[in-house]
Amino acid sequence: MTGGLPAVSRRSVGSQIRLLIGILVVLVPIGAVISVATIHSQGAAVRALTLALGPAREANSAVLLDMTRAEGAWREGVVGAPAPLDPLSLRTRVEQELDEVEAGTQSQELAAEDRARFAALSATQRSAVEAWFTAAAASLEDAPSAPPTAAPTDAPPGTPGGPAPGATGATPTTQQTQQRTRVETAYASFLRANSAIEASIRSQRDAARVESREATGVTSGVIIAVAAVVVLVLIAAGFGMDRAVGLPLARLREVVRRQAEEDVIAMANQEEGALEVRMLARDFNDLTRANARLVDQQAAVLEMQELVLDVGRGARSAVDVHEALQRVTTKLGAGLGADRVLLYTLGEDGQTIEDRLQWHTDDLPDLPPLPRSLAQQVGAVNDELRRDVGFFDLGDLLAHQAYDDERARAFHRATGARSLLMLPVGTGGRGLGILSVMMVSAPRRWHRHEIQAAQQCAAIAAQSIVALRLSQMQDEQVRRLTELDRQKTDFMATVSHELRTPLTSISGYLELLVDGDFGDVSDGQHVALDIIGRNATRLRGLIEDLLVLNKIEVSGLQAVSEEVAVHHLLRTVTETMEPVAAAGGVRLLCTDVPDDLVVRVDRGQVERALINLGSNAVKFTPEGGKVLLSAERAGDSTIISVHDTGIGIPATDLARLSERFFRAGNATAAAIPGTGLGLAIVRAIVEGHGGELVIASVEGEGTTMQVVLRRPAGRRPGAAVTRARGGCRWRAGDARRGRPALRSSHLSGARAVPA
16 A cells, blocks of 8 residues: 555645545445344344244243153043153143244244244144144043053063053053053144154254354454454555645745745745645745846835935935936936936926936937927927826837837937837926937837836926026025115115215204304294204114114124123113103112122113113003012013003014114104104014013003123022112012013013013
């Protein structure tokens, strides 16, 4: 069986299993049939023994026993001896026993020939029994009342012709002797018939026993043989399955393990094992090859993505459109392994060619400009590609179907291209150019990932064109705006400076007129001169503000920093603004300021900023209102606050307060004079000191403006708080009245914060 395993092992697992099942299906029923037959035979023998032969033998023995008893009682009766038993009384019992013998020997468990033989023997025995009982009855009727003297005889007692056992020796008559002879003859016939039945039953019983034992042996042998054959078949099938499936699968698992350990080209053996295993190995190898192709494709896709990233980096680092597009063509041609790349850019009209860029391998020459007929179609081709397919690729431009197109033939003649990939360059609804990637030496099939990479590079080219053109436009606009701003600044400086000279003359002559140096001045003239003087003063302030802002813009805030006590700054502001506040009926108040509250600033500039804030507060506070100056420390910062109870600022105007020439709507409506430059100057000064201007206001309730300045480095805030020593008047209860919450942010720039 082992010699056939190699051939069997190449069969399919299903066929091997079917073969094994077929063998078992044949062997097991054969063994079962043989076992059933032998068991049936054994059962028949057992049934014959138990249901027929056994009962028949017992009944036959009972017949013999009862007949023996009846024969003994007869002998006693014929000699006149008192007998305990009437021999004729056993006749019914014997007949019943004969019926049982016949019933047993005629059982269906015996063969027909055996039943016929037993029937003849039973009939003989029954005849002998009937003859005996008939003869015995006749002899008993003629028996003497007294026992006769027996005649001398040489026969032994108890045998035919001999004296009956226990005979007294009376001499029977001839008739009696004949009757006795008939009885003894009938008994002898019975004994022979009974012995014949007994012998036949014994012979049949022994044969049944032998048959039963043989059937048991045959059954055991068949079962053992079938079991042995089945075991051998299963063992052979196990070895065959292991050789056909187990070993090849183990080798296949080893190949899988090798692939898991980066040996991606490991292949399974397709020539060993069962058919299913070989098919599995073949499918595994196909999957391995497909996976290898997929890995190669992924590598190619990653390579194209790296190419796109490289093209994008190169285009973004270019300084102009021409350089960016040249980098796109160069990197794209080298990355795709093409022979030539052409990029035509279109003008503003989207039809005429504005520029041409090309890249090619070292062994190819530069291409001359396209023929006029082709150049005129670049814009139309761009529109067609963007509208319809998005790209155009030809693996072989000389193929019959492609070469039938007149434009394809013309392009081939102009460029020598054998394989072509053409893509539109554009953004939105505007066409910007055409990108063509060509192979000159041989046809080429353009893969999907290559087309996608080329499309992304075309998009990068379009973005570069738009971005760089926009950047150039922005640079030009910035240059123009810078020039315009410089001209404006120069104009403002010149105008402001030139206005001071005539204004000085006007002010001087106005003073002479007021003093009467040119003669007496009437009251009406005094009123007119006062108006002229006020407006000249306003004009002088406007000019001074313009000069300050212009100086800050041109040369920056040139501050000379020094440590200044805050209470000194507030005293200066108070002294400067007190006459103006008194004239307007406004109370000017100041809180106590600690002596050690010091800031490092340019004193003159900060005083100017605070005076501007105080001037605004007094100017926008109606008669009867008040203006409160205060200062305090908040962490590492010093906050100087100017709070008024004036008209406030509309919430919509807060964000624009620091713009030049901007004035709040309610101030304009109230015709309160002003230039809109004061807060711009304050913001510039505060920002120049690294501080912050915070504005909180509620229209109709008042405004709080805070200048937040950082504490000088190295100075530690004092623990004690003392009152200022002059300059700033203070009234108890006014310090905290109506003050908004302090803002401690240190961001540079002015902030307008609603209260």
